[in-house]
Amino acid sequence: MRPLIHPSIEDITVEGILHALSDPVRAAIYAGLAGRNGAICSNFLTISDRSVPKSTLSQHFRALREAGLVRSERRGVEMHNTTRCTEIEQRFPGLIPGILNAHKVQATGQPRMAKRKQTRSKAA
Amino acid sequence: MRPLIHPSIEDITVEGILHALSDPVRAAIYAGLAGRNGAICSNFLTISDRSVPKSTLSQHFRALREAGLVRSERRGVEMHNTTRCTEIEQRFPGLIPGILNAHKVQATGQPRMAKRKQTRSKAA
DNA sequence: TCCCGTAGTTCGTAACTTACGAACTATAGA
DNA sequence: TCTATAGTTCGTAAGTTACGAACTACGGGA
Numbered sequence: 001m002r003p004l005i006h007p008s009i010e011d012i013t014v015e016g017i018l019h020a021l022s023d024p025v026r027a028a029i030y031a032g033l034a035g036r037n038g039a040i041c042s043n044f045l046t047i048s049d050r051s052v053p054k055s056t057l058s059q060h061f062r063a064l065r066e067a068g069l070v071r072s073e074r075r076g077v078e079m080h081n082t083t084r085c086t087e088i089e090q091r092f093p094g095l096i097p098g099i100l101n102a103h104k105v106q107a108t109g110q111p112r113m114a115k116r117k118q119t120r121s122k123a124a
Numbered sequence: 125m126r127p128l129i130h131p132s133i134e135d136i137t138v139e140g141i142l143h144a145l146s147d148p149v150r151a152a153i154y155a156g157l158a159g160r161n162g163a164i165c166s167n168f169l170t171i172s173d174r175s176v177p178k179s180t181l182s183q184h185f186r187a188l189r190e191a192g193l194v195r196s197e198r199r200g201v202e203m204h205n206t207t208r209c210t211e212i213e214q215r216f217p218g219l220i221p222g223i224l225n226a227h228k229v230q231a232t233g234q235p236r237m238a239k240r241k242q243t244r245s246k247a248a
Numbered sequence: 249t250c251c252c253g254t255a256g257t258t259c260g261t262a263a264c265t266t267a268c269g270a271a272c273t274a275t276a277g278a
Numbered sequence: 279t280c281t282a283t284a285g286t287t288c289g290t291a292a293g294t295t296a297c298g299a300a301c302t303a304c305g306g307g308a
Contacts, residue, residue: 001273001286014226018146028241042284053268058286077275077284092229098222102138105216125257125302165256177297182257192299201255 004074009087017095020067025052026060026081027103030032030069030083034100038082084122127197129190133211136192141212141219143167146192151227154193156208158224196198233243 028047033039045052052060055094058105061081064070068088072081085096104110145151152171157163165185169176176184185205188194192212194204209220 014223014230015146015148015151018142018223022142024139024144027139040284054285055269055287056267057153058284059267062286063300074274074285079285092222092226094218094222095226096222098216098218098220099138099142102141102216102219106138166254178256179258179299181296183296184257186257198256198303201253204255204305 004072006071007066007068009052009084009091012088012091014092014095016067017069017092020063020069021099023060023063024048025050025056026064029060030064030104031100032071032079033083034085038080039081042078054067062068126222128196130195131190131192133192133208133215136212136215138216138219140191141193141216144187144193147184147187148172149174149180150188151223153184154188155224155227157194157205157207158209160196162204164202165203 021030025047029044032044032047041057042054044057045054061070061072061079064081065072068084070081071084072079074080088096143214145154149171153168156168156171165181166178168181169178185194185196185203188205189196194205195208196203196206212220
């Protein structure tokens with residue numbers, strides 16, 4: 001089994017991060033990891049009411065890891081994953097919060113359709 | 125020639141935005157558009173010291189447009205393109221600035237490698 | 249009105265990427 | 279050692295992307 005690849009902070013690219021998080025499953029996994037403080041892969045076999053095959057899940061974790069978003073560590077038979085958001089925040093301030101917030105807005109449908117609440121922007 | 129497709133603001137997705145901007149050429153085009161206030165496609169036939177074929181460029185503009193990032197308008201024989209960042213900022217606050225800033229950080233190699241300039245953060 | 253030049257689009261195809269099942273490796277515990 | 283659990287890798291089918299060639303759209307003469 002080939003060793004886990006974790007890019008050093010200065011090798012992390014914006015393109016890599018955006019690409020990794022442009023997939024809805026990976027974005028959900030990442031948001032899930034950021035919510036708790038770490039989790040094992042199999043916690044995400046079901047995510048957003050959708051079941052994800054084990055092999056696909058493994059590839060998604062690899063993508064997140066190699067983009068530098070996640071740190072994975074073997075603990076016995078399990079793989080423990082945590083986000084690297086503190087590091088990334090230092091290198092690219094505002095990037096991850098902006099993305100996570102946008103995903104949240106989209107999921108909860110906030111500005112979406114402006115449910116008769118509409119921050120009273122020029123009531124025209 | 126099929127008509128230009130501009131998604132309405134509530135149909136714009138985070139995944140779409142991230143995917144569109146995860147391509148270095150598209151990210152550069154978008155940053156270029158955000159810098160000036162609008163430009164025509166052929167302004168980007170050369171970008172980041174790299175020449176981009178016309179057909180590829182056209183596809184990139186289509187991708188940006190259909191992700192909701194750019195508005196294109198025919199003006200005579202040219203296509204005038206502007207970013208939709210004000211709209212997007214309302215729906216996904218902080219997303220676009222975070223991404224643009226991250227690209228800038230990466231391009232100017234700020235935290236990256238800390239070229240002996242290093243904003244004198246704890247001189248250790 | 250016709251013709252030409254410029255700006256951008258579409259089509260076809262070759263190259264690349266992704267998803268997932270089957271078969272595998274790694275570890276813990278009995 | 280045997281078994282169960284957790285995750286990885288491989289092969290392949292399906293999807294996506296890049297780019298040249300051929301096209302459409304528009305403006306400006308003559």
